[in-house]
Amino acid sequence: MLLAFLGLVLLILAFNAARLSPGLERLRGLLTLGGVGLLLVGLITSTVVQVGVQTLFGKVDDRVLGPGLNFVNPLVDVTRFDTRTQNYTMSAVKNEGQQAGDDAIRVLSADGLEVVIDLTVLYHVVANQAPKILATIGEDYQEKIVRAISRTRIRDNAVYYDAVALYSTRREEFQTRILNAIEKDFRVSGLQLDQLLIRNIQLPQSVKASIESKISAEQDAQKMQFVLQKEKQEAERKRVEAQGIADYQRIVNTQLSDKLLQYESIKANQAIATSPNAKVIIMSGGRGGMPQLLLGDK
DSSP states (O other), rough: OOOHHHHHHHHHHTHHHHHHHHHHHHHHHHHHHHHHHHHHHHHHTTBBBEEEEEEEEEEEEEEEEEEBBOOOTTTTTEEEEEOEEEEEESSSSTTTSSSSSSOOEEEOOOOOOOEHHHHHHEEOOOOOGHHHHHHHHTTTTTIIIIIHHHHHHHHHHHTTOOHHHHHHHHHHHHHHHHHHHHHHHHHHHEEEEEEEEEEEOOOOOOOOOOOHHHHHHHHHHHHHHHHHHHHHHHHHHHHHHHHHHHHHHHHHHHHOOOHHHHHHHHHHHHHHHTTTSSOOEEEEEOGOOOOOOOOOOO
């Protein structure tokens, strides 16, 4: 609107140039051209909105101004609404969410323990519901609807779960439950819930220590089970090995005879005698019990 005001001032000067000053009379044409240009640019830029709702003297117009160029009455006020996906984070970490300090949600579980939940809500404004939002809620719908409803529904539903279940086994079920509850309330208010993200669930320190101790004990038990299984396998291997040696000795003892020993001895001595190396072999057990002397080739 500032450009339009300046353009109007230049046009007034142009129309009164002759009466105000001879110097302005020579610039009358330039002042007129500049005034018209600024006035047009000001009017156009003041009436360009994306998605907005018009209000004239406090009355909200049901017509929604869509994306693009819109020409509206200069007397109306236009409230703009962002229909893209927005997020609202409630976190225990300072300055991580929309609130400056700790904004995490503290709830009581079914077993009476306090659980701290960090949450992010993804949502968007339904375009054709923007007039309703402005008329019934106002521009601060994020604080009045998104924040308030999310915190309330989480507290209402957390009482059905034990603290450990929220932290582990039933976390996904809890997230689905509160998503359905919040989605219904958002829809009534003209908002669409896109996603609900439970970022962190913090248990009391005593419960957390108990869980960690239990997990450590389970890991130790599994480790001991592995060691025992390995020892059993090693014992079985040794038993099979000993049985194999015993079976071998039994077979050898039952089938070994003097003639077989003599035959094997002869073959061994024959191999030695035919070796190219020089040697002298004395064999016992010959005729008459006298030792026999075998000479090699060298």
